[in-house]
Amino acid sequence: MSKNPLLQLREVSRSDNSTGKQLLSSVSLDVCSGDRIGLVGGSGSGKSTLMRAIVMLDHCSGDLFYRGKPISNDAIPSYRREVIYLSQRPFFTDGTVEENLRLPFQFKSSDGNGTGHTFQLDLAADVLNAFELSTQILKQPCESLSGGEQQMVALTRALLMEPQILLLDEPTAALDADAREKFENRIRLWHSESTSGHDDGKAFLWTSHDPTQVDRMTQRTITMHRGELTLPTESVNHRQEVHKIEGHENDQQVESSDD
Amino acid sequence: MTDIETLASTFPTFSHASMLGQFLEPRPKGNISLSWFEVGVAATLLLINAIISLQLGLGIAKRIATSSVRMTIQLAILGLVLKQIFELAQPAPVLALAALMTVIAGVSAVKRIDHRYPTIYRNSIFAVWTSAWIVTSITVLLIVRPQPWYSPQVVIPLLGMVLGNSLTGISLGLDRFLSELGNRRGEVETMLALGATRWESCRGVFIEATRTAMIPILNTMSVAGVVSIPGMMTGQLLAGAEPIEAVKYQIMIMFVIAAAIAIGVVLSLSLSYRNVTNANHQVEWDRIRRS
Numbered sequence: 001m002s003k004n005p006l007l008q009l010r011e012v013s014r015s016d017n018s019t020g021k022q023l024l025s026s027v028s029l030d031v032c033s034g035d036r037i038g039l040v041g042g043s044g045s046g047k048s049t050l051m052r053a054i055v056m057l058d059h060c061s062g063d064l065f066y067r068g069k070p071i072s073n074d075a076i077p078s079y080r081r082e083v084i085y086l087s088q089r090p091f092f093t094d095g096t097v098e099e100n101l102r103l104p105f106q107f108k109s110s111d112g113n114g115t116g117h118t119f120q121l122d123l124a125a126d127v128l129n130a131f132e133l134s135t136q137i138l139k140q141p142c143e144s145l146s147g148g149e150q151q152m153v154a155l156t157r158a159l160l161m162e163p164q165i166l167l168l169d170e171p172t173a174a175l176d177a178d179a180r181e182k183f184e185n186r187i188r189l190w191h192s193e194s195t196s197g198h199d200d201g202k203a204f205l206w207t208s209h210d211p212t213q214v215d216r217m218t219q220r221t222i223t224m225h226r227g228e229l230t231l232p233t234e235s236v237n238h239r240q241e242v243h244k245i246e247g248h249e250n251d252q253q254v255e256s257s258d259d
Numbered sequence: 260m261t262d263i264e265t266l267a268s269t270f271p272t273f274s275h276a277s278m279l280g281q282f283l284e285p286r287p288k289g290n291i292s293l294s295w296f297e298v299g300v301a302a303t304l305l306l307i308n309a310i311i312s313l314q315l316g317l318g319i320a321k322r323i324a325t326s327s328v329r330m331t332i333q334l335a336i337l338g339l340v341l342k343q344i345f346e347l348a349q350p351a352p353v354l355a356l357a358a359l360m361t362v363i364a365g366v367s368a369v370k371r372i373d374h375r376y377p378t379i380y381r382n383s384i385f386a387v388w389t390s391a392w393i394v395t396s397i398t399v400l401l402i403v404r405p406q407p408w409y410s411p412q413v414v415i416p417l418l419g420m421v422l423g424n425s426l427t428g429i430s431l432g433l434d435r436f437l438s439e440l441g442n443r444r445g446e447v448e449t450m451l452a453l454g455a456t457r458w459e460s461c462r463g464v465f466i467e468a469t470r471t472a473m474i475p476i477l478n479t480m481s482v483a484g485v486v487s488i489p490g491m492m493t494g495q496l497l498a499g500a501e502p503i504e505a506v507k508y509q510i511m512i513m514f515v516i517a518a519a520i521a522i523g524v525v526l527s528l529s530l531s532y533r534n535v536t537n538a539n540h541q542v543e544w545d546r547i548r549r550s
Contacts, residue, residue, distance in 0.1 A: 018545060055452055057451060057452065059537070073540070076540045080540075085452045087448070087452070090449075091448075092449075093446060107450075107453070107454050107459050109455070
């Protein structure tokens, strides 16, 4: 599979302002259309930090290109609608499931760029049904849901925004086997729907402590250790590439786990 | 003869010449000036508090003592400074004292806050200064119109009242804003991650902080005259003013104070919001520190 990278990170670093500790060290990474990437590493290795860096939630140094272009300040909210970060613990405002599903559609960025995303209740119901969740829960407060249901609602909210890339930060860590399977199936469905046929396939990054899940869900794995991508070939390929970002070569600086 | 006078006359050695005698003697009508001894009597009332605190082990006896002494010294200095400034009757000293009071108010507003960010003092002083001076200028120049305009008898007490209330509002607002931002970090970040701008993600916290800051003055306004007779009106009544005149002044000052709080709070919160977020639609959490 050779495609243009959707997302390119170049020498992205972040250090803790108070302790000076390096949280991310010169991370470079390409995410291509259709990619299913597993992100593994011990606790505190920087997996969440990397995902937060991708959606620019923290101040980092380095460069980030989406569809070959840097992201201007004003475009960041719209960019975050296309590259959606799902945190480990989903967050909801006080209010019903429906209100929470509507939330992203109230932001200014939802009608930016002429994409004209609006909230569609029937679509939301469809997505929930695919999780075997009854539409009854739309009227329930989010806090009354189980952990598994909450995670499904968070994913539903993200999917309704039609993301290009999903960053899934240990999404199933708190789920039981049944809920985990449903979640995995939903992601597979979303990914295959979009990837079949055209070049504009969706991609995801998935962090997990469960190696079998990573094997099941992803086609290549990158490993993090102390804020760095630990790969033997990384540094070699990477140096050459910094200078030819505009070329969009599909340099796999990271090796696939199943190659 | 009242009972007290009867009592006093039975102890001739205590009458007139002695301090107790002076204290007991009926005050001539219209004269409300206190002797230092009379102030001292009020101070003994606070002793009851101190004793209760010691008995119950509340641990605030020392603070009662220090804040009493502090208040006494501060007011005594203010009295002396005002005396000088009143006698000088020049604009420069009036404005200098006003500026000093403003800076102290700005610093005090931050002193009570648990969470801070690096430029918070500057912002607080700026917010207090702008709000209090705009509002006090309007009051002095357009409403009260003393001759001359810088009359310290008018400017200093008015500014003092505005500053005192404004600083409380700003302090409450900033405290709420910064602590709520931390408490609701998950909510704020989720909104950002779902495409909210920095303002959309912080708006809820901003509104809540503004509301919190405005509650005390709204409460004061709604109970004014029913539960409490406000300070300025009390002073005017004691000084012998007509009740209707005193009421007019009090109504005016309430509006002025509420306006100063509203301006000061919105200004200080806006500056704080800009200082803890950036153009990349990020909240810079590590700028907010617990003090």
